[in-house]
Amino acid sequence: MTSARPLTVLIAAALVAIAQPARGQGTRPVLTTRADGTAYGCLVCHADKRRAFVQGVHSEWGIRCHDCHGGDPVALEVGPAHAGEFVGAPDKLQTVEICSSCHADPDQMRQYGLPADQFAELKTSRHGQLLEAGNRDAPTCSDCHDPHTTLPSSDARSATFPTNIPRTCGRCHSDTEMMEPYGLVIDQLEEFRQSAHGRAIFEDGNFAAPSCIGCHGSHAALPPDVGEIVNVCGRCHIDVRRALASGPHGGTTESGNVLLGCTACHTNHGTESIDSESIAETCARCHEEDDAAVRLGEQIEEGVVRAEREMESAREAISELGITGRRTSDARFRYRHALTEFRQIAEVQHGFDVEQLTDLELKISSITKGIEAAAEVAVEERWEHRLLLIPLWFFALSIAALAYFRLRKA
Amino acid sequence: MRERTTEWLRQFRDDIRQSADPALLGVLRVFGLLYGKIDRDVPIDQSLRKSWNRRLPANVNWKHAFGGIAYFLFMILVVTGVLLTFYYRPSVDEAYPSIQFIVSEAPFGWLLRDMHVWAASLIVVALLAHMARILFAGAYKPPRETSWFVGIALFAVVIIFGVTGYLLPWDQWAYWATAEFTSGVERIPLIGGMIAMFMRGDRLVSSATLSRFFALHVIVLPWLAFGLISLHFVIIRSHGIAGSEHAPEGEGTLFYPNHLMRLIVVSVFLIAVVGTLAALFPRPVGDPATPFYPPDDLVSTWVLVDVTIALLRFVGPVGVFVALLLVAALALLPLFDRKPETDLRKRPVVAILGIILFGGFILAWAIGHQVTVPIGSDTIPQELLEERALPPEPAPDLGGETGAIQSGGEATEEVVE
Numbered sequence: 088m089t090s091a092r093p094l095t096v097l098i099a100a101a102l103v104a105i106a107q108p109a110r111g112q113g114t115r116p117v118l119t120t121r122a123d124g125t126a127y128g129c130l131v132c133h134a135d136k137r138r139a140f141v142q143g144v145h146s147e148w149g150i151r152c153h154d155c156h157g158g159d160p161v162a163l164e165v166g167p168a169h170a171g172e173f174v175g176a177p178d179k180l181q182t183v184e185i186c187s188s189c190h191a192d193p194d195q196m197r198q199y200g201l202p203a204d205q206f207a208e209l210k211t212s213r214h215g216q217l218l219e220a221g222n223r224d225a226p227t228c229s230d231c232h233d234p235h236t237t238l239p240s241s242d243a244r245s246a247t248f249p250t251n252i253p254r255t256c257g258r259c260h261s262d263t264e265m266m267e268p269y270g271l272v273i274d275q276l277e278e279f280r281q282s283a284h285g286r287a288i289f290e291d292g293n294f295a296a297p298s299c300i301g302c303h304g305s306h307a308a309l310p311p312d313v314g315e316i317v318n319v320c321g322r323c324h325i326d327v328r329r330a331l332a333s334g335p336h337g338g339t340t341e342s343g344n345v346l347l348g349c350t351a352c353h354t355n356h357g358t359e360s361i362d363s364e365s366i367a368e369t370c371a372r373c374h375e376e377d378d379a380a381v382r383l384g385e386q387i388e389e390g391v392v393r394a395e396r397e398m399e400s401a402r403e404a405i406s407e408l409g410i411t412g413r414r415t416s417d418a419r420f421r422y423r424h425a426l427t428e429f430r431q432i433a434e435v436q437h438g439f440d441v442e443q444l445t446d447l448e449l450k451i452s453s454i455t456k457g458i459e460a461a462a463e464v465a466v467e468e469r470w471e472h473r474l475l476l477i478p479l480w481f482f483a484l485s486i487a488a489l490a491y492f493r494l495r496k497a
Numbered sequence: 498m499r500e501r502t503t504e505w506l507r508q509f510r511d512d513i514r515q516s517a518d519p520a521l522l523g524v525l526r527v528f529g530l531l532y533g534k535i536d537r538d539v540p541i542d543q544s545l546r547k548s549w550n551r552r553l554p555a556n557v558n559w560k561h562a563f564g565g566i567a568y569f570l571f572m573i574l575v576v577t578g579v580l581l582t583f584y585y586r587p588s589v590d591e592a593y594p595s596i597q598f599i600v601s602e603a604p605f606g607w608l609l610r611d612m613h614v615w616a617a618s619l620i621v622v623a624l625l626a627h628m629a630r631i632l633f634a635g636a637y638k639p640p641r642e643t644s645w646f647v648g649i650a651l652f653a654v655v656i657i658f659g660v661t662g663y664l665l666p667w668d669q670w671a672y673w674a675t676a677e678f679t680s681g682v683e684r685i686p687l688i689g690g691m692i693a694m695f696m697r698g699d700r701l702v703s704s705a706t707l708s709r710f711f712a713l714h715v716i717v718l719p720w721l722a723f724g725l726i727s728l729h730f731v732i733i734r735s736h737g738i739a740g741s742e743h744a745p746e747g748e749g750t751l752f753y754p755n756h757l758m759r760l761i762v763v764s765v766f767l768i769a770v771v772g773t774l775a776a777l778f779p780r781p782v783g784d785p786a787t788p789f790y791p792p793d794d795l796v797s798t799w800v801l802v803d804v805t806i807a808l809l810r811f812v813g814p815v816g817v818f819v820a821l822l823l824v825a826a827l828a829l830l831p832l833f834d835r836k837p838e839t840d841l842r843k844r845p846v847v848a849i850l851g852i853i854l855f856g857g858f859i860l861a862w863a864i865g866h867q868v869t870v871p872i873g874s875d876t877i878p879q880e881l882l883e884e885r886a887l888p889p890e891p892a893p894d895l896g897g898e899t900g901a902i903q904s905g906g907e908a909t910e911e912v913v914e
Contacts, residue, residue, distance in 0.1 A: 411601065
């Protein structure tokens with residue numbers, strides 16, 4: 088063992104020399120040496136981890152292997168290096184403990200502007216409860232956050248970046264085998280991708296739209312309680328929540344049961360959009376066909392459909408104006424006004440206020456009629472152009488007749 | 498008073514007779530209102546009468562009208578084009594609004610613009626018909642080969658006129674048709690990139706392209722066209738109309754009134770036809786040009802755009818190369834076919850070449866006109882679409898989504914401007 092020591096040191100020195108920082112790393116800290124200039128022993132065996140680690144935010148802030156794994160980083164042999172409170176591959180609970188040793192400490196987190204409540208939140212979540220119960224399926228910190236390449240959520244490579252969150256959650260929640268014992272469905276991810284929220288995130292890059300954590304929370308992940316659904320959705324859809332609260336669906340049933348809230352009509356992950364022509368049909372899912380509620384739904388449906396047609400006609404009129412070379416800025420401005428009113432219908436219909444709906448419909452109609460009138464003028468003018476053909480052909484035929492008579496005379 | 502006026506007018510006519518050089522009648526000849534040489538040894542009125550009393554060769558008939566029709570269409574293009582430049586402003590910010598002004602506010606601006614558009618297509622058809630007659634009649638053969646070459650050059654000038662003019666409305670259709678055309682040019686081996694760069698003045702169709710296309714369209718090409726037309730006419734006059742050498746002397750139709758009356762009737766009818774097409778089928782105004790996305794559909798408003806799109810999309814680079822070779826063979830035909838034989842049945846190669854070219858043109862025109870999908874709309878990789886696994890979003894209307902009410906909440910963000 089003693090004779091092998093110089094050789095080990097030589098190899099270690101060679102590895103340290105080879106393990107130069109990757110190109111483009113700039114001023115990032117180098118893991119090959121410690122602050123006091125001594126060699127960093129972990130890399131003698133774990134050089135493969137270095138590349139991943141230097142890309143992470145922990146590396147940037149000077150966190151090193153031994154800060155999480157313990158052991159002696161100066162030692163160049165396995166025995167001494169792994170001595171003491173060394174944790175090689177922490178299990179799930181140990182991972183939570185290691186991470187929370189810093190991340191649950193406000194004093195340490197303050198300097199980075201990070202919250203220190205993740206651990207407390209995790210304990211309230213279903214994931215945390217399962218973890219504490221020793222469940223091996225439940226995710227620990229490193230299942231969502233790469234333990235070595237730990238990246239902030241603002242980094243597009245991070246598993247917690249908005250567009251990556253659904254896939255991160257889906258790693259477990261789309262796994263049939265894993266979800267089966269818990270009786271959980273596995274189609275959330277696919278449903279979410281097709282939903283308005285999913286399209287906003289994936290297609291429009293609109294990160295204000297909620298991913299999984301927007302409704303369920305992240306570290307405190309739990310499905311919202313039935314009574315909480317309206318509040319969860321209402322965090323973003325504020326006006327709709329207010330309108331809903333003012334209507335018959337805003338309270339509880341006569342028997343005191345809490346209504347299903349938004350998901351009763353719109354489902355949860357798929358955020359099903361109710362087609363304007365299916366409003367009454369949607370009411371009939373819960374209410375009897377001959378119920379007054381369905382009649383009310385029909386009234387609302389008719390109003391919404393009429394307003395939609397008005398908007399459609401206005402759009403066609405603007406297209407017509409454009410094609411005929413008319414300036415459309417005024418019509419577009421007025422269309423925007425109509426659109427503002429039209430959007431309110433989406434809110435008003437949740438309060439089942441037919442009177443207000445009719446008011447909005449009339450406002451929309453008066454604006455769109457103005458746009459259509461402008462387009463009609465353009466179309467009429469275009470038609471009037473054809474009247475020019477009468478003198479034109481009269482002239483042409485007259486010339487032809489004169490020429491004919493002149494030629495006959497010749 | 499009446500006598501004094503009559504006397505003054507007589508005096509005025511006599512002054513003109515005595516002072517005006519008969520060579521001034523050359524101006525009328527430029528417009529096709531005279532035929533043959535002008536006698537400069539007699540007063541101008543006698544010279545005019547003498548010219549009008551000339552007879553056209555007996556072999557001249559309606560088949561010979563296509564050249565004149567093309568020329569008159571060119572005149573329509575010049576007049577409407579000059580009037581359009583009174584209002585048109587050649588910059589990316591102002592071109593589109595100025596077109597809107599022309600078609601919706603300027604007095605008879607719509608008529609000028611749509612007559613210009615239709616005349617630009619009809620002149621190509623007229624020139625092709627004229628070329629077909631010359632080709633099949635063997636009128637390109639010596640000594641008229643120079644006239645043929647000048648005619649081919651004129652046809653090329655008309656094509657460049659069309660290409661440069663097509664971009665000027667600066668709407669999506671104009672922009673993306675030009676982008677597709679210049680991309681096609683770019684694919685020519687070795688020199689394509691250089692030519693495309695020269696055409697565009699930039700890596701993509703931009704303000705630089707608009708400026709140089711406008712300059713070519715209204716400054717360079719008109720001078721070139723007038724020069725070539727004059728040369729074409731001079732050569733025709735020097736050699737006479739093909740076949741007239743065999744026509745019996747002293748026979749044929751009188752220039753006035755027979756030919757001149759027909760000329761006037763054809764011209765007036767041509768104006769009526771172009772005006773009718775302009776009134777019934779005006780060129781729609783597309784959305785303002787943007788390099789960021791292609792239009793939802795491609796609306797072609799020039800016959801050669803249809804032909805070019807058909808060649809680029811369906812025949813590919815090799816086919817375009819073969820088509821260009823055939824055109825080159827047609828252009829250089831007088832150098833190889835120098836025998837005096839004019840009977841088409843004894844010239845099978847020329848007949849086949851003509852049928853392939855003119856028939857192919859009509860076929861390409863018909864096929865190209867069916868294409869409504871702009872280039873670029875199919876360039877999104879399928880893998881990317883699959884990775885997203887999202888249903889295709891309906892095409893944005895009015896520059897953005899104007900979608901239905903999301904009953905589940907607020908409507909999606911809508912952009913109207």
